[in-house]
Amino acid sequence: MADQMYSIIVTVNGQSISADVSTELRLLDFLRYELDLTGAKEVCGEGECGACTVVLNGKTVNSCLILAVEVDGAEITTIEGLSNNGLLNEMQNAFVDHHSVQCGYCIPGMVLTGEQIIKDHKNPSRETIKEELAGNICRCTGYQKIVDAIEFAADKR
Ligand code: FES
Numbered sequence: 001m002a003d004q005m006y007s008i009i010v011t012v013n014g015q016s017i018s019a020d021v022s023t024e025l026r027l028l029d030f031l032r033y034e035l036d037l038t039g040a041k042e043v044c045g046e047g048e049c050g051a052c053t054v055v056l057n058g059k060t061v062n063s064c065l066i067l068a069v070e071v072d073g074a075e076i077t078t079i080e081g082l083s084n085n086g087l088l089n090e091m092q093n094a095f096v097d098h099h100s101v102q103c104g105y106c107i108p109g110m111v112l113t114g115e116q117i118i119k120d121h122k123n124p125s126r127e128t129i130k131e132e133l134a135g136n137i138c139r140c141t142g143y144q145k146i147v148d149a150i151e152f153a154a155d156k157r
Pocket residue numbers: 041042043044045046047048049050051052053062063064065
């Protein structure tokens with residue numbers, strides 16, 4: 001049986017987008033393959049790694065677990081939405097300056113989670129940052145430099 005299609009209107013990185021999507025299409029695939037926003041990555045595809053993190057109505061979510069039809073009317077920010085005219089924001093610069101990136105696969109999710117941490121906690125301790133990063137897995141860096149970057153961005157803001 002052919003997929004059922006559904007019309008959605010969604011704001012992505014400040015831009016209103018109308019689209020007809022399959023009721024089976026995941027948000028992650030909608031962003032990557034229909035909008036060409038490839039910052040969110042697929043690793044586990046089952047909500048374990050955080051590589052597919054995006055912000056949905058102000059909260060980080062795993063876009064591999066959400067259907068595109070579920071975001072009808074919502075606001076989404078992806079990693080591409082953080083920079084301004086090609087200039088990185090403070091959190092992104094903190095990751096660069098602290099050498100927090102190796103292969104880079106987990107980094108979009110780490111940066112967006114870092115943003116969420118400093119939004120939710122005024123002066124997050126190192127312990128709090130580590131706890132809040134529990135849903136984001138990195139296989140390269142050993143995490144310390146990622147925590148350093150978020151701690152620095154939190155202090156700065
Ligand atoms: S790809 Fe979505 S949580 Fe791992």
